[in-house]
Amino acid sequence: MIPTTRLIALLFICFSLASKGQNAEIKKESQTTTEWLLANLLREKSNNVEISGKPQTVASPYGEAVSFNGIDDAFFLNELPLQSLEEFTVEMIFKPELKGVFEQRILHIGESTKDRMLLEIRAVDNNWYFDGYTASGTNKKALIDEKLIHPLEQWYHVAFVVTPKSRTTYVNGKQELFLEFPFLPIESGQTSIGVRMNKLCWFKGAIYKIRITPKQVQPNNFMSFIK
Template sequence: MKLLDRRTFLGASAAAALVLHRPTALAGPSQTVWTFDNLQRIGGHAARLEGQPRLVASPWGKAVAFDGREDAIFIDNHPLAGADTFTFEAVFRPDGGAFEQRWFHLESAEQPPVDPGKGNTRILFEIRVVRDEWYLDAFVKGPGYSQVLIVPEKLFPTKKWYHVAQTYDGTTYRAYVDGQLQAEAAIAFKAQGAGRASIGTRMNRVNYFNGAVREARFTHAALQPAEFSRP
């Protein structure tokens, strides 16, 4: 199965940049792309800034950089709302800093309303930084399920660009770095509701991110690694 507006990320040596390939768009599952190349609108949604996120260069054009202290972007949209199965991808560059960094947070609005970050339904990309290396932490939580995917032994150098993904295929939740499986677990996921997103920090403004984000893709289907990245 081919992706709608598929990108292929080719890993290279430490001295080489990643290459972005864009084949012709084909029909497929519902998919949304957020490109972080400006500070006004992301994926067609208004971007609400805190601190001073700034535009920087990436191998594919502009990206948004965060300082790890107070920079954040908030968007009133949960692009995976209603998805029974999903793929959540992002292209980012972790630059080191604090041990815990929660850098991409999707959250459903709840009734009665709760403060941002305090709800019980969310999907998160996080990292843990150990000196000049990092490892991935993917997390999903909702009614009847709560699962973290984290392997501290699988470390990667900071200050490089990476493709990360998390998927759910109806039975199994998985996390990847550059197309390589990091961890998996069986969960009873249920589709999440409409809500919001934060980038650069957790929704309740803790564990800020030091690094840059170029792009995120949200697909209402579980993709295979060959469909979203080639290290």
């Protein structure tokens, strides 16, 4: 017969191991890949999604996409897919169009002015260049180079890879910029698509899909994209 004190100790160990397993499972489940097909977001009309303006579905080489007019079209989602992530990869298939403003915020996750991540472009004449931005605590940095231009009115795949020590941007699977720079997880906020959270710097163009993966993704595993 097992002594009472030893039995209690064994039960405590078993309970502790079970709790750790449950916590690990909860953390694993919370760090799943997020995918948004923009046309589905528009159709579903979820209570978690507020639609500004009148974004429209349009045809794309990949399926139905959503067109943003660069004036008042946007989605505001009561979601924070980057919460507590120490590293992540954000990908987007989109088409920036002519007649948009110079600074365009396409995807904003986090707080309006505090910890946040943004995918942005700058439009100049008939071209654009990419900007991947993060702010965490006192660490704020934009990965941007005005010399790395691309023609407007074409479909592109962009990716922004963030780790605890670095940030990297890609356009059509080709690395553009890399910087060793510290990052701390974003813990609060929401998501906007088509504009910055405070409704400044509207995006003019179309978006087919956005994917957020809770790890560093290599280019050979990016979303399928044929230019």
